[in-house]
Amino acid sequence: MHVLELRGVSKRLGRRMVVEDLNMTVEAGEVYGFLGPNGAGKTTTIRMIVGLIRPTAGEIRILGHDVQRDPVRALAHVGAIVENPELYSYLTGRQNLIHYARLAGVNDIARRVERVAERVGLADRLDEKVKRYSLGMRQRLGVAQALIADPKLLVLDEPTNGLDPAGMREFRELIRALAREGMAVFVSSHLLAEVEQMCDKVAVLRGGRVIAEARIADLTASVGHVWLRVSRPDMAQAVLRNSGWEVARDGGRLRVAAKDEAAIAAVVRALVEQGIDVYEVAPGGGLEQSFLALTGESPAHAAGMA
Amino acid sequence: MGTLWNVVRNEWMKLVRRRRLTVVAILGLCVVALFAFGEYHRLREAQNFNPVQIQQTAIAQMESERTQLAQSPPTAQRDAQLRDLDQAIAKAKADLAQTKARTASPETWRQQAQAAIENAKQQLSQMPSGPALLPSQQAQRASLQAEIMENQFRLQHHAPPVVWPQMNSWEETVSFLGVAAKTFIPLLVVVLVADIVAGEMTDGTIKLLVVRPVRRRTLLLGKWLVVTAASALCSLVLCGLVWLAGILVLGTKGAMSPHWVGVTYQFVTSPDQPLAVTPVPDYTHAALLPVWQYLLYDSLWIAAAMVVVASIAFFCSTIFKSAMVSTAVSMGAVVIGLVVTDMARHQGWVRWLFPTHLNLMSDWSGEAALALQHPVTLGLGVLVLVIWAVVLLAVSFIRFGRQDILNA
Numbered sequence: 001m002h003v004l005e006l007r008g009v010s011k012r013l014g015r016r017m018v019v020e021d022l023n024m025t026v027e028a029g030e031v032y033g034f035l036g037p038n039g040a041g042k043t044t045t046i047r048m049i050v051g052l053i054r055p056t057a058g059e060i061r062i063l064g065h066d067v068q069r070d071p072v073r074a075l076a077h078v079g080a081i082v083e084n085p086e087l088y089s090y091l092t093g094r095q096n097l098i099h100y101a102r103l104a105g106v107n108d109i110a111r112r113v114e115r116v117a118e119r120v121g122l123a124d125r126l127d128e129k130v131k132r133y134s135l136g137m138r139q140r141l142g143v144a145q146a147l148i149a150d151p152k153l154l155v156l157d158e159p160t161n162g163l164d165p166a167g168m169r170e171f172r173e174l175i176r177a178l179a180r181e182g183m184a185v186f187v188s189s190h191l192l193a194e195v196e197q198m199c200d201k202v203a204v205l206r207g208g209r210v211i212a213e214a215r216i217a218d219l220t221a222s223v224g225h226v227w228l229r230v231s232r233p234d235m236a237q238a239v240l241r242n243s244g245w246e247v248a249r250d251g252g253r254l255r256v257a258a259k260d261e262a263a264i265a266a267v268v269r270a271l272v273e274q275g276i277d278v279y280e281v282a283p284g285g286g287l288e289q290s291f292l293a294l295t296g297e298s299p300a301h302a303a304g305m306a
Numbered sequence: 307m308g309t310l311w312n313v314v315r316n317e318w319m320k321l322v323r324r325r326r327l328t329v330v331a332i333l334g335l336c337v338v339a340l341f342a343f344g345e346y347h348r349l350r351e352a353q354n355f356n357p358v359q360i361q362q363t364a365i366a367q368m369e370s371e372r373t374q375l376a377q378s379p380p381t382a383q384r385d386a387q388l389r390d391l392d393q394a395i396a397k398a399k400a401d402l403a404q405t406k407a408r409t410a411s412p413e414t415w416r417q418q419a420q421a422a423i424e425n426a427k428q429q430l431s432q433m434p435s436g437p438a439l440l441p442s443q444q445a446q447r448a449s450l451q452a453e454i455m456e457n458q459f460r461l462q463h464h465a466p467p468v469v470w471p472q473m474n475s476w477e478e479t480v481s482f483l484g485v486a487a488k489t490f491i492p493l494l495v496v497v498l499v500a501d502i503v504a505g506e507m508t509d510g511t512i513k514l515l516v517v518r519p520v521r522r523r524t525l526l527l528g529k530w531l532v533v534t535a536a537s538a539l540c541s542l543v544l545c546g547l548v549w550l551a552g553i554l555v556l557g558t559k560g561a562m563s564p565h566w567v568g569v570t571y572q573f574v575t576s577p578d579q580p581l582a583v584t585p586v587p588d589y590t591h592a593a594l595l596p597v598w599q600y601l602l603y604d605s606l607w608i609a610a611a612m613v614v615v616a617s618i619a620f621f622c623s624t625i626f627k628s629a630m631v632s633t634a635v636s637m638g639a640v641v642i643g644l645v646v647t648d649m650a651r652h653q654g655w656v657r658w659l660f661p662t663h664l665n666l667m668s669d670w671s672g673e674a675a676l677a678l679q680h681p682v683t684l685g686l687g688v689l690v691l692v693i694w695a696v697v698l699l700a701v702s703f704i705r706f707g708r709q710d711i712l713n714a
């Protein structure tokens with residue numbers, strides 16, 4: 001049984017079809033990225049998954065329970081953040097968590113609150129009023145409330161907003177750890193890099209339709225290129241071109257098509273043999289390339305997405 | 307059931323920590339202080355008022371007038387004036403004697419009450435009886451009977467009439483609450499309740515509330531239970547504080563003063579005067595309550611009416627997404643309702659508006675019927691309030707159950 005299953009889901013808001021004919025499945029232990037630019041319909045989809053709005057057509061099942069027809073059973077195993085996690089600012093972090101734990105039917109509330117707070121790194125500030133939290137702390141509390149009932153499905157809408165780089169990495173590690181424990185995670189984002197680092201699978205949403213879906217592993221394994229910084233770029237370009245490599249010049253750097261690690265090693269060897277110093281070899285977004293190929297878009301579009 | 311209890315605990319936790327409760331508490335204390343200060347002021351006024359002295363001054367003035375008049379040349383007109391003055395002086399002296407007797411011996415009122423009973427009985431026996439009475443005669447008969455019962459109650463329960471400049475804290479509390487039940491208290495309830503759902507919409511917290519494995523109607527029911535309980539509690543506390551302030555300023559005397567309940571009225575126009583409406587009281591189901599008991603019922607009925615006000619504000623808070631709009635509309639409903647029910651009070655349809663019945667005790671006592679000039683009973687008042695609450699709540703629940711939560 002799929003943890004999350006969307007079948008033919010559409011949503012009309014006013015006269016516009018904001019989301020059209022979505023079909024997705026998310027399995028246990030899988031982190032599913034939901035990628036799309038602003039206004040693509042990510043939040044709308046997530047609102048439908050957690051039962052905040054009802055689909056115009058189609059059905060959404062969580063662990064086999066229809067969200068519309070049997071919301072109590074469907075939502076019993078869901079933790080969610082929708083847009084910003086707005087919490088009760090006049091309550092303390094602990095009171096907020098107790099509040100949600102009661103609604104989720106958690107048994108040993110005090111213990112569970114402590115556990116979850118520790119997991120998101122908020123244990124020492126838990127008894128402060130939320131209005132005195134920083135944005136990042138609120139975000140952490142948001143994750144804590146999503147985890148409070150030990151859900152089987154975690155639905156997160158752009159969860160890394162407001163986190164510093166360290167916090168972001170911590171967050172990614174947390175998500176990966178949760179997935180290893182068997183949780184299914186559905187996470188929306190408009191950052192390709194974030195999805196790449198966090199997810200197993202990605203669906204690309206544009207204009208309310210899924211235009212592509214793929215495994216991250218498949219994408220990264222396919223064609224890519226490297227960026228080189230060398231002592232004599234002109235000569236290096238000539239040398240590589242003579243050896244049959246596809247080379248482009250971008251300012252002081254060279255862009256060389258290299259489809260795997262063996263190819264990269266061959267390129268470097270060729271340059272060093274000709275007495276050219278190699279200062280830097282940087283992987284050049286193999287994912288991005290294949291991503292563009294996948295979605296059939298020009299790089300200008302991709303910039304808008306990044 | 308367990309889920310509902312958890313929702314109730316949550317909502318209570320939030321309610322008591324919100325700033326609105328503090329605002330309500332402060333405003334409530336202001337209302338109590340207003341009452342206490344007003345009563346204190348009136349008490350000071352009453353203390354400066356010495357009836358014996360005032361009556362004596364009046365007599366002295368009349369006597370000096372008489373001496374002056376006696377010195378003027380005698381005419382028929384002068385003699386008539388002198389006779390009038392003499393009569394007035396004699397009456398004033400008798401009044402003074404009564405006042406002095408009352409102050410000297412506090413039990414004189416018993417004889418007076420007894421005399422009033424005898425007098426009323428005599429008048430009744432002289433009046434024509436039977437079904438063919440004029441409305442004015444019926445009204446007179448009824449009020450004579452009421453007077454007899456009232457005086458008997460006083461004698462039986464040792465409840466002397468309280469006449470100015472004496473003040474009865476119980477009566478003062480009752481009359482203040484009568485006003486407060488239609489103005490201050492509903493507004494406080496509105497402040498407390500009107501953002502209970504709309505506030506969560508405005509803040510966006512509704513999202514993380516609704517995504518739990520709890521039915522929306524359970525969430526809403528829990529919220530309703532909490533706000534109505536809080537409103538009833540707040541109004542009871544307020545009534546208690548007003549009573550306490552009255553006791554502290556004016557003392558506890560007069561708790562047994564009689565109060566009518568269950569008086570019904572018929573409003574008849576006699577054929578010769580089609581414009582004048584005569585209220586004909588009917589005391590068949592009426593009873594007298596000591597004022598302390600009346601006050602107790604009053605507080606309970608006010609609390610019940612505030613449950614309805616809370617339900618109306620609750621309705622607004624589920625209909626409007628902005629806490630500000632919801633508060634404004636609920637306040638408008640109370641204030642405009644108050645004005646409309648006052649301006650159009652002789653129209654029959656006013657009986658179907660909720661602000662008419664916020665002081666349910668006046669429905670029970672018959673004062674509301676007198677003011678509206680239409681038959682009004684406690685039963686009607688309760689029925690009207692229940693209809694308002696049930697209809698609006700039904701709309702709230704249906705709407706909230708289906709609503710797309712989009713912009714929160």
Ligand SMILES: Nc1ncnc2c1ncn2[C@@H]1O[C@H](COP(=O)(O)OP(=O)(O)OP(=O)(O)O)[C@@H](O)[C@H]1O
Pocket residue numbers: 013014018036037038039040041042043044045190712713
């Ligand atoms: N209440 C509404 N009525 C009509 N259209 C709406 C409403 N709310 C959102 N939309 C439209 O639905 C589309 C999708 O919105 P949504 O919030 O799902 O986008 P998103 O993918 O989450 O974007 P972002 O990355 O900016 O969060 C947008 O074009 C938006 O204008």
Ligand SMILES: [Mg+2]
Pocket residue numbers: 042043044083157
């Ligand atoms: Mg969004």
